[in-house]
Amino acid sequence: AQSAQAQVIKVDGSSTVYPITEAVAEEFQKAKKNAIKVTVGISGTGGGFKKFCRDETDFSNASRPITKSEMELCKAAGVEYIEMPVAFDALTVVINPKNAFLKQATVAEMKTLWEPAAQGKIMKWNQVNPAWPDAPVKLFGAGADSGTFEYFTEAMVGKAKSSRGDYTASEDDNVLVQGVSRDVNAIGYFGYAYYAENTAKLKALAIVNPKTGKAVEPSAANVENGTYAPLSRPIFIYVKAKSLQKPEVREFIEFYMKNAAALIKEVKYVPLPAAAYTGNLEHVKKNKIGTVFGGVNEIGITIEELMKREAKM
Amino acid sequence: MQIHDTPTLKAEARNLNFYYGEVKALKSINMPIYDKKVTALIGPSGCGKSTYLRSFNRMHDLYPGNRYEGEIRFYPDNTNLLSPEVDPIEVRMRLGMVFQKPNPFPKTIYENVAYGLRVRGENNSRVLDDKVEQALRGAAIWDEVKDRLQEMAPNLSGGQQQRLCIARALATDPELLLFDEPTSALDPIATGAIEELVHELKKRVTILIVTHNMQQAARVSDYTAYMYLGELIEFGKTDEIFIKPQDKRTEDYITGRMG
Amino acid sequence: MQIHDTPTLKAEARNLNFYYGEVKALKSINMPIYDKKVTALIGPSGCGKSTYLRSFNRMHDLYPGNRYEGEIRFYPDNTNLLSPEVDPIEVRMRLGMVFQKPNPFPKTIYENVAYGLRVRGENNSRVLDDKVEQALRGAAIWDEVKDRLQEMAPNLSGGQQQRLCIARALATDPELLLFDEPTSALDPIATGAIEELVHELKKRVTILIVTHNMQQAARVSDYTAYMYLGELIEFGKTDEIFIKPQDKRTEDYITGRMG
């Protein structure tokens, strides 16, 4: 049985990062003529780290940096890891394409709409902004268990996990796509990829960048140039240091970093600049263990900032 | 009252054939059933006694593939029970049947007896109470159950259940009662009670009874019919049939069995 | 050979009590069973005939809550069939039983008869063939089924099924055969065949037979036991019991039922 398992590279974790790793895995196996097997699971970032820190997987997909408690778990089990940002996800606020009055929204407006105090009170559009019509608001959003929810609330409401509860939540973003596309008064948020694949059914709402005061629509270009803020967030993979001793894991990580940019575009995420991927490989070579986030998530990091930080490690 | 030797007809099978699909189970049966008399049907197993009995209340209509030919005339109205224009439900409302194995409904004793009346749309509890008591008395079981009418019928002993089934059949004042080996599952004492009852009942209704037991036939019936392989071999007054059967086959059957 | 009037004992109930949980169904039964004789058990329903019969082959052990007291001595080895040290399976291997309702297994005729031998580990087909034929002949059904041994047993007629069950019991050469109303589900002709058979069998085995039918008891048995409410009221030679019963209750029962 040992020999049969030896060649399997195990990846698990976030459903957000899944499409990227899956695409890489697919191409990698093709390139290796299936001599090396890769499995990519979806257990959520938390579930992924749990397995990762139990020494069960080689890679963990994460839509947020590792938390303090997870760092301790890994430490206790003697699992060391290298953190690698692989792409940007642009959380996208979407509305129904028939919605004529919404052109843009500010963070303050979003806060009014989504903060806990709004629950049961802010039920009409004109309660948020008098310029908007006297029509009911229909809210759709990510499940409270997801990294998307955590990030969105922190970026918009100002405090992680601080949200009204009376909205339709779903782990399955297609459900949200269905919901928003069928209701003129709907507004919702989820990862960019779901918007990008459904542009016929949805409209992306431009969000006013609090630093520049300009309304910016989510797009690959706007994420890359850092203007789509604060809803851009980096996503990561973590590789176990010990696994790097296995040649096939090294091969996989090299393949990942070399092909990431092209594949990430294909699955509708925003790739990092090329330097980021070479930097990641550099870290692997130098075995730079640990995280640059110190166990806390941060909002509104641009690619530049991120790269600076990673370089300092 | 009838003069003893010329009884009136209650029913009459005329050239009755019956088919279970391809199998011809009754062959040209012609037989009278006299009013307020007990007629016993005897014959070896599989000769068609049950089949014949169940033709009267169109029980065979419940199963697909069964077919009647000929007539069963029913008097005094002289209708053919088997005619397609005759509604089997209407026929069954005028006839009562008691089966070999007691089959009380999973209801209370009271509801079992009231069942037929409810089917007829009777819901007045005064009327029901009366009729139920009357029927239970008629079936000689009133004393045993009068204090437990709300108990479930399947909890009664076998003999009691059978008498309950008789009460159920009596409650709707049927004109003709069909008994298919009503005592074969019972012990001699319960059997005795039911034979007694048949004797009582014939003052009021006509009875057709299937039995394997020669003594029983001899004891309870006025007329006896001997069937063999789907045919009616011999029909006559019970005394005559048992004393001097006309047909060799009847004689063999009766004597061979009388011990 | 035995001298006719001093038969040897095959078994003997001594102070036998039996309880279904709290219900005492047999009360201090003391009764001999004579070797190579037919003993009939008669009595009204519920008097404990089946219960008594089923004590011999420890059938009651199959159900929880049943309890024996007293002994059933079995000869010639003179052991108590009810002793806890006695293996009920060994007991059943030496006794045969035929039930009220024929209960052939849903297997072929051959396999039904061979079953008892297979259970004993016999798998040699030559031996099985021989034994099966012998048993079927013994049960007077060989001629009817010899060409269709591979047919399913439940397709036989009721009387044939019952004879098959007898063959099944005979195949293992039991020392004592228990019959629990073997003919009550059968028509008179099949009943006659089985009575004949009992007569034949007693040349070789001891038979204990429960029956509701007085005529049958009178016809087939050498000894008769009359039970009433769990007690053995009277035991004696059949002629004597039927002609001059000692006990009033026996007399009432017999005369009341004879016709």
Add this chain to the structure above:
Amino acid sequence: MSANNASDLPGVSDRLAYNAMRNWKERLIETVLLAAAAISVLTTLGIVYVLVSESFHFFQNVSIIDFLTDTQWTPLFDDAHFGIMVLISGTLVSSGVALLLAIPMGTIIAIYLSEFANPKVREVAKPILELLGGIPTIVFGYFALLVVTPILQFFLPSLPGFSLLSAGLVMGIMIVPYIASLSEDAMRAVPMSMREGAFAMGSTKLYTAVHVVVPAAISGLAASYILGISRAVGETMILAVAAGMQPNLTWNPMEPAATITSYIVQVALGDLPHGSIGYQTIFAAGLTLLLITLVFNILGQWLRAKYREAY
């Protein structure tokens, strides 16, 4: 047992004594079978152990009173509330809707198939109906969302896009075959003699079915209902997709709401760190669900015992 005056007699003859070899084999087989039966007990113990041990940590942080009386369920929010009633209401309402559809419809179909339909129709319809049980529930979920909801909205314009009503109705459809198939088995097991007795009294088919066959089969019907209820209470994917997942304390089926199961599957797939309070809620919720089904079951057992006694 007897051994009264056995002393003067020889002991048990060899021919009747226990056969050691055979006895040993029988014991062994019995033990093996008992072990198989014990697996079910172990399973329950396992379930209880897993749920209770995790819930134990949970209840160290959340008081049981809050858990039972709070009217909000926001365990993953910054302002965390742990009012399980919210999820229970969603679970009960959606199950209620499902059962209000499934029990009458399943029973009617069962009566129709067993008492009215031509045997050929029955032989064909039953296996097809049983197919419904094999359709992955995710497919039903999208069916509820994309087909049933719009149809319902046509009649009830105020119905939101996600609601307990449409999820419950589809769940009901999914449960119909269980109830229909098992009830039909139970009704067909009612001996023909019972029906003959009723028909011989001149009753019609429907009257016979309702007044004789159904009472006679009541224990089987009850079993099928219990199974249906448990499936409804335990159903996950349909609700996760079509019911809206709003932690909403409501008894109105026209509203969206979350249920215990949909909550569990959501969290099991999410990004929460394991061992956090948020993650442990799923065990507390699972335990609640287990207790709910236990209550239904004991109730059902009791009802069945009560009815069965009658025969």
Add this chain to the structure above:
Amino acid sequence: MKPLTTEQIRAVIAKGKFRDNLFKAIGVFCLAFALLVIVALIADMLLKGAERFTLDFFLNFASRRATQAGILSAWVGSLLVMLVTALAAVPLGVAAGLYLEEYAKRNWITNIIEINVTNLAAVPSIVYGLLALGIFVYMFGFGQSILSAGLTLALLILPIIIVATREAIRAIPAMIREGSMAVGATRWQTCHYHIIPYAMPGILTGVIIGLARAIGETAPIITIGALTFIAFLPPVPFSEIDGGGSAGLFDWVMSPFTVMPIQIFNWTSRPDPAFEVNAAAAGFVLMVMVLSMNAVAIYLRYKMRKNIKW
């Protein structure tokens, strides 16, 4: 009450018949409605997925490109998981049912087992997932393998099989049992020669209902963490392994896997709507799998039943 006149009787009958017919109409409607839903669901999947029904769809692994994605690992996985489930659940369930009906003495142990089994039948499937995660995946260290999934589903359907077995055994008349014991058979011989063979048709019904449920079950398998991209098959016994050596007879049971409902679930939650086509096609294939399982069982049941009557 006077005897009813013919007219009155006819009126009563007419009313009864009207109700009969009304009920018949309602019954036909309900049945037709339920059948219509199934047929519509299946037809919908068939039509939506029609363009994917090529050989490639069955022979390709999952892919990020909808048109190239296939269900090879999923259907193989489903079959293997069902094999494990059946191999575990059927003997266990039949043995447990046999014990409870034929061996158990009425005491508190059997009472506990009895209550247990009925309760287990009602435990929601997701709770089994939580159990399996703790017990099979971690405590026994089976990981996210075919073995874990198969055993999880086996536990899930065990109560169904036990209940079906018990019902089937109960339908065997006591006189068959007595007949066997009376010639000197032991309990086990009675079970072996009679009870098990005669209960088999009923047991099969339970097995089929159980397996049909298991094959479509998603939640518990997701909970054990098997929502996974897998682009390879479990090792065939004794096949060569790329790293050298050959696979053992049972290596496949420890292999990672995916199953049809997981694949469908995965596809329905993809951003790219083209995957809906795949999901529909896979849904249809799953239906065909369930249907053929049913067909086999119905045939077997029919064949066995023909020979059993009493």
